[in-house]
Amino acid sequence: MASGGTHSTLGILAGGGNFPVTIAELAKRRGRSVHIVGIQGEADPAIERFPHTWIAWGEVGKLLDALNRAGADELVIIGGVKRPDLKSVRLDMGAIRNLPLLISLTVGGDDTVLKNVVRFFEAKGLRVIGAHDAAPELVVPAGPVGNLVPSEDARRDIARGIEVVKALGKLDVGQAAVVVREHVLAVEAAEGTDRMLERASELRQWGERARGRREGALVKTSKIGQDLRVDMPVIGPRTVERAAAAGLAAIALEAGRVLVADRAEVERLAQEAGLAIFGVTVD
């Protein structure tokens, strides 16, 4: 959990989406000053409402300087990034000085890269914290998100889904599954939750399962050993839309370990579709 003297500045290294701005807003509301470092071509220009610095991929020196000058001792790394186009990478002196370390980032699987990113910043005296530490409001609570609760049938599907994602999580595979009438329709591995939901949609269209009423659940959790500081599961409006299109009755999310992007919109869409979103505890 966050310690971070509330008077120190919170650094935010911002990729795409609206999490960076939301986190900045929530931190400010709590009286904390922020400094956002936006990656060009990734971060939303809306970050300019806050003290900010733009950097290109590779401008490591500029990044560290900006955070240093702002007096940041904690850093949140948040928002989606596309793999940088090599032509857009600018290596500044800070990057060149740290080249061996930076090269090590490109080696190994995604998990290794993320671990190395954390290690890099911590070696520079910045404590990397998760979005859930910086802004606990963004995390799925235990219980209903919005005003619908899962039916008894949906709760049975959720229980089955939790069983499956727990078993998979132990093996470091995916983190989500779709269960309809206690039958496991789809399991997520590398394709991501959106594509799994599309598949579930198609499977239900030709199956006899499409009965015109909502049934089944999407279950999504974090993986065991997942570093939530740099790699936290997220759902947002699109997840709700796709779950609704797949005819599901509920979305169950691991309480405390899944972020909700644009929660107001998520709740609105869920309510409109008659789909219950619920935070569950997974031990």
Next chain:
Amino acid sequence: MASGGTHSTLGILAGGGNFPVTIAELAKRRGRSVHIVGIQGEADPAIERFPHTWIAWGEVGKLLDALNRAGADELVIIGGVKRPDLKSVRLDMGAIRNLPLLISLTVGGDDTVLKNVVRFFEAKGLRVIGAHDAAPELVVPAGPVGNLVPSEDARRDIARGIEVVKALGKLDVGQAAVVVREHVLAVEAAEGTDRMLERASELRQWGERARGRREGALVKTSKIGQDLRVDMPVIGPRTVERAAAAGLAAIALEAGRVLVADRAEVERLAQEAGLAIFGVTVD
């Protein structure tokens, strides 16, 4: 394993594909007489090379009579079937007499239906045996299928895949996974092996993993508790083609518990693609 006095007739209830004819050939080669009952619109006309009877969906009386007259005491149910068009169903007297039993077949999940089918025939004095009992030649042996063996890298992927499908099998989910460089790319649930392989293909196309050389493995096993008499995992030429298209280096199959359709063609395609097929023991 098969007992079946080799002098009794082997009944074969035939859906689509060439398994029915192959099983008939192998049984005949062993000196056993056969009688094939082909389902119209499903079974291959090639069954007519053997003593046979055609039935429509629902002609239960005709089916039982044919098997009875042929002196069949064992029955193999084999080949794919589409869900029957209700208009093509003809209920004969045998069906009407057995109506309560037949209705029970339409209730419950696929597993329950298959169990009831077995129970139905056994109540009529026919022992239902699996294709693997009737023709052990059709089953994946332990060791190489064809003349290629998996590389050390592929064997690591296979080991990881076995771990995943074992965990899933215990939960009665799917029976296959694709692993590349020990990373689980795709897990099968209700969509089937072909669609999972297509997904693996696409994921590798945009991933950095497509390096122009084969790597990774498809692992396919039976599920714990799966009734191999009526529901045995199968691979065939199409599986090999799709695994090759996904850039995989190996296919690992549970020895003794997966059927190979058109083995000569499977081996030819695997050799051509440079893809190793291997039977593994899964405990």
